[in-house]
Amino acid sequence: MNTDRKAAVAGIHEYPLRVAPGVSAMEIKAESVRRALEDAGLEWSDVDGLYDANDGEGGGGLGLAAYLGIKPTVMNTTQVGGSSYEFHAAHALRDIAAGKCNVAISSYGSVAASQRVAIGTGGRGGGGSWQQNMEVPYGSTLISNYAMVAHRHMHDYGTTSEQLAGISVSTRRHAMRNPDAVKAMTDLQFVGVNEISVEDVLDSRIVADPLHLLECCMISDGGGAMVIVSPEVARDIKKKPVWIIGSGEATKSRENGGDITTSAAAQSGPIAFGEAGVSPDEIDIAMIYDSFTITVAVMLEDLGFCPKGQAGELVAGGRLAFDNADAPFALNTDGGGLSSNHPGMRGLFLMLESVRQLRGESTSQREGAKLAVAHGNGGLLGGTHTGGTVILAAD
């Protein structure tokens, strides 16, 4: 294992509300930064690195530092959709290791639910760009793009909806143990705020074949922040540091004759695991972007948790639960995008729950968790997308 200690996540905060009418995204970001610094025992004035995905009203490189009232010496506005925060972690580590900053923040805020943004079913509107002009006439939705990946996966490997439903089952089980997730489902008026079975998933309506409603993430408000610091700063923080020991980045787009069932994770995963000097069978916690069940299945395979095409068996029946000693690792223990929160770019929450697990603070704590992987996905799995993999370790 990579024992270099170059940067650690020192403070985190997840904005608790998933329906926050009258609140702005920028307000969520600033509040989350304040609370994450407090979690680390650091001051507002300690921040010298700003990482941002250009979210919020007038945020980004030209707006966030001004809004917060800070003067960072490093600014990085990598925006790669839902994977932005894994990229931020990787870039913060590099900048800290290079001596460019010591206390880096990355924050997220969104009021997608309160603004009634139809992320998955709003259609790929617009037109007028080289990509949109080839797609808008057909009525593609974000969900149907992922659904096309699912269909091909089923065709090539015999994966079934029943198997994929296992992801929804274990994720909901974790959500029911997380009070914020329970409140989220209640506030968003889920039909049945309770544990679910494979049959419940299969009985829910199909949004885009073959994906059922209970295989799709929610649309919520929300946000959060993380503070990433140098080893010197990490010595004096309030909580135990969670070290970033490996990272990988990748992008993949639709290719003539290409395999739609293989994602960018097939590139970013081996790079991250190689740098971390660990293998997937050593991982205790997998935080995988669950926009849809198929997203998780494809990425578990591409990250090397099972051979290509066998994720269906790996997740079947909801076996990747936090308390299943027979499961090789626990999956999405916060309740995921499926059942806890999905304001549009979930990558930050993958980092936050990984940190909670490695600190021993999760509401579905995996006993003895020492190693976690967070894999974020940005864009469209069946089209242009990005993958960011981060390996985290506790001392």
Add this chain to the structure above:
Amino acid sequence: MPKRPQPKFPEPMTQPFWDAAKEGKLTYQTCDDCKEVVFTPRKHCTACGSISLTWQESKGEGTVYTYSVVRQNRMPAFVELGAYSVAYVDLDEGFRIFTGVVGVENPVEDIKIGMRVKVEFEKQDEGEYPIPVFRPI
């Protein structure tokens, strides 16, 4: 079929493709230097970076690579349509197009991966670009 959204112009990459569609032709590009098939349309070869590309006309026959049937789309043009398909079709010349499969009674049951299909140009309003879609052969 309600009125489909149209491509918007000016947009120099895709204009020739849509102009050809008005003449009932499905077109793609090949690289003069390395022979790579280039699609969707652009101004350079994605394999070698050459800007020497030639437009080709496809025979319009191919295979369904994958598909989905959309049950819910909040865009006005599609909201009242009911279930309809979106698909990737692999043309025999080696390019993959995002499109829809039409001409089946029940898209959920009747569309299959690997199914052979042929292009047709769905007429829109007067003066608008016809939309290339695919029908089982």
